Amino acid sequence: MDSVQLIKIKEEILSDNTELGNEIRGRMRASGTFFINLMASPGAGKTSLLVQTIRRMKVDVRMGVIEGDIESMVDSQKIQDEGVRAVQIETGGACHLDAAMVQPALATLNLADYDLLVVENIGNLVCPAEFDIGETKKVMLLSIPEGHDKILKYPLMFTVCDVLIINKMDYLDSSDFDLQQLKATMAKLNPKARIFEMSCKTGQGVDAWCAWLKEEIAAWKQQAG
Amino acid sequence: MHELAVMAGIIDVVSQYAKAQNAKKILDIRLTVGALRDFQEVWVRHYFEKFSRGTLAEGATITMAIQPIRFRCKACEHSTEMGREAFINTPTATCEQCGSAELVLCSGSQLMIDGIEVQL
Structure with a gap:
């Protein structure tokens, strides 16, 4: 006679992906390569951030970029034009x-051959938040014109990121973006995340970000022994 | 759309467990999904139907338990629970017990296969 049985599983749904992510992280640790998963909406300024970062860091840091964005052949060219x-x-x-x-x-x-590899993830605040790619740090880029309420609409992304860069700060005064409210919500969801206020256009905040990044790369390399 | 990639993985895992028990078929799949996760039940079911054809999981029901978003108050340790809607609509949420705005997220992002009900 047929019987019905309950089988307990208690397994994380994305455990396969996380295992592969851990394997990649292990290889990055062994080679002393700091690996960034850069995530943002389309148009937030991912490529501009990369260009600014490359210009300030390529002398001291051996960089490479992995372009995942769908329409990023143009972006690849911009990166290569910078000599990376x-x-x-x-x-x-x-x-x-x-x-x-x-x-x-x-x-x-x-x-x-690389001290720093950056993956430019697909422009989307929903799906990329769910998937580990073996990164050392998840960096999220939000731009002022997108609005401060993005954290309420796409909370997972803000919860999982290690760094939140608020780009296009030069638009702040002409917008109704509530920076304090965004920071207050961030303090609840993800108090450990590092926040950088930036404008890739004026250069505001880019040096602070690069200084932080250099420190992190050095610490990562030390760990690699 | 990410529900698509995730569903294939879920079916693989539950099928392995069902086979290990020599089950004839899977009747129900029980998932716990945090309210912070962007998992739409309608898409989960839609992709499940497509991917489960010809597997032990074909025709199974999916029971999705939504884990609420929970904040712990730094001041009084009280835990405040809210659903996704409430979270979106109250950006300035405070502790329901002491009114402090010093809240820290403590749950709401789980994504777990709890278990399956199978026919032996």
Whole structure:
């Protein structure tokens, strides 16, 4: 006779992806490569942030960029124009990157040749928040014109990020963006996240970000031994 | 859209557990999903139906328990619970017991397969 049984599983849904992410993180640790997962809405300024960062850091830091954004052939060119290698991931219209998608791009690089690798994730505040790609730090970029309420509409992204960069600060005075409210909500959701106020256009805050990044890279390398 | 990638993974995991018990079929899949997660039940079910065809999970029901967003008050330790809607609509949420705005997130982002009900 048929019987019904309850089987307890208690397994994290994305555990396969997280395992692969951990494997990538292990390789990055071994090679002393600081690995950033850069996430934002389309148009928030991911490529501008990369260009500004490259200009300030490429003398001391060996950088590479992995382009995951769907329409980023143009972005790849902008990065290469700055003298940094950019590898394109063929995403085929996906809404996010996961560890398995990043792995083939990493396989084309000799990790030991890089102090810093940045993945420009697909422009989306929902899906990329769910997936570990083996990053050392998740960096989220929000721009003033998007509004301070993005944290309420897409809370997971703000909860999982290690760094929140608020870009286009030059628009603050002409907008109704409530910076205090955003910071208050951030303090509840993710008090450990580092916040940088920035304008890639005027250069405000870019040096502070680069200084932080250099310290983090040095600490990561020390850990690699 | 990410529900698509996730659903394939869920079906793999539950099928393995069901096979290990020599189950004839999976009747119900129980998930816990934090309210902070962007998991729309309608898409979870839609992709499940497509991906489960021909597997032990075909025809199973999905029971999604939504884990509320919970904040702990730094001042009085009281825990304040809210759903996604309440979270979106109260950006200046304060502790329901002492009124402090010093709240820290303590749950709401879980994503877990709790278990399955199978027919042996």
